[in-house]
Amino acid sequence: MSLIALHTPPFTIRIATDSPILFNDLAKLYPESVLLQAPVSEHIYDFNIDYKRRISGKSRPYHFRAGTEHFRMADADQLIPTFEWGLNWCVAAYQQQYLAIHAAVLEKEGKALIMPAPPGSGKSTLCALLMLQGWRLLSDEMCLIDPTTGLLQPYVRPVSLKNASIDVIQHYQPGIPVYHRTADTEKGTVAYLRPTELSWQQLNIQAKPAWILFPAYQAEAAEPVSLFSMPKADTLLYLAQNSFNYAVFAADGFHLLTQLVENTESFRLEYRDTRQMLQLLEQVLC
Template sequence: MPLFSLHTPPFTVRVATDSSTLFDDLTALYASDVLRQSSCPQHIYDFHIDYSRRFSGKSRPYHFRTGSEHFRMADAHQLIPTFEWGLNWCVSAYQQQYLAIHAAVLEKDGKALIMPAPPGSGKSTLCALLMLRGWRLLSDEMCLIDPTTGLLQPYVRPVSLKNASIAVIQQHQPGIAVFHRTPDTEKGTVAYLRPTDISWQQANLTAKPAWIVFPAFQPTAEPVAVFTMPKADTLLYLAQNSFNYAVFGAEGFKLLSQLVENTDSYRLEYHNTEQMLALLEQLLC
């Protein structure tokens, strides 16, 4: 079975698949030094993925598995979104060296912005727009906190766009390449943006957290409004959205307390994207 590997710091992944298209499809999303058309027998990979057909039928024949654990089945036309979701599952379920929070993370001028938010809040749309305006992407999904330093570890991967956010990105950035638009997934229509060159080039460079912003897209709200978040509320929300807070125990509480104490926290409600971007960059820069 063909093997290839992904070297996306801080994790490496070996993938075994019988798909004839998966590797070529991923080349649109990953840098050439990250996506490699072979695996090294001597390398100790963090995750070993088996992404191959398990049944001969036509319906959802591909299974994404690591070891004996099964994540999800996929149709051939949904290989890319299921692969990306599967990598998120591997990291959120099995890595324990970093305190992990479901959030987008970007950096500018040495300062990092953390954006935790539930689905539908506009987190990925805002993350993509800031990346395309010169912010360095650390992650669209994972805020990884190094427990020894309190710094944020990048985990650079494609930015996931869903449904209306695809058109928003193309409206604000005409001509931008949006890859692997996949309709009729369980999350609707999904597509991906390739990380910027600077994001790939600095994929090993940690960042110091400076701001925590909770975006909330609300069609009936004011065009844009910003509120200072109480630190206690910020701490509680981060803990609730951490994948492994319970594993870290008292150390997790200490890490999040230090993070909240050393950052400014805001809630951003908006429905006018241009005004929201202008206010956000004025607030943070």
């Protein structure tokens, strides 16, 4: 068994595993500055992960556990997707220091863009494309709001691409490395895009929210791209419904989301032409 650690602010993770390949696979996605070959002995870790074989045979032998809580089993060829989903589960289920919303977050020129969206909306695809055009990635999955400042806390990790979005990224960014393409998972074919150096370099720098964007890719849309202002009441309701811990924050959560919506512009984005959509966003947001 080996012990490794992942120091991705604001959380640190200690991983116990008997996989001979997990560290090298993670090294393709995380830099040496955050992925450590051994935990720091005096450090108190936010999450202690047990990711080892639990049963004999070849059928889904690896179990992802946090403490005594079991998350999911994984085949040997699906170690990375299950690991990434497991970290999302840990943060969504157990951290309470930030108000957390299921959304991608990026920043450019000091202003942050929040993109909440349901599965299949194209959120991760758009997040990846903007990151590759120079936006700083804060997170592909977690919008973490600091309750003391209202600023957005980065949680930089690989961008998860699914199914057709993998080919979309490689079409618009030929030659960009896409790692750990894995077929036949519970979410179809998944792959991962490593965050840019800018994103890693500024992984401790919070950002001020400026826009909330609800993207929706629609292959049969009448117009190539359409951008609409969103009513603030609708935006507030949707953010609350997509928060992992809004109920825990109670009145403070309502106040945080109200301030967020009041101090940002909200839009609904519908598109079928990706190139025109990116041009429009650069004009409107920058």
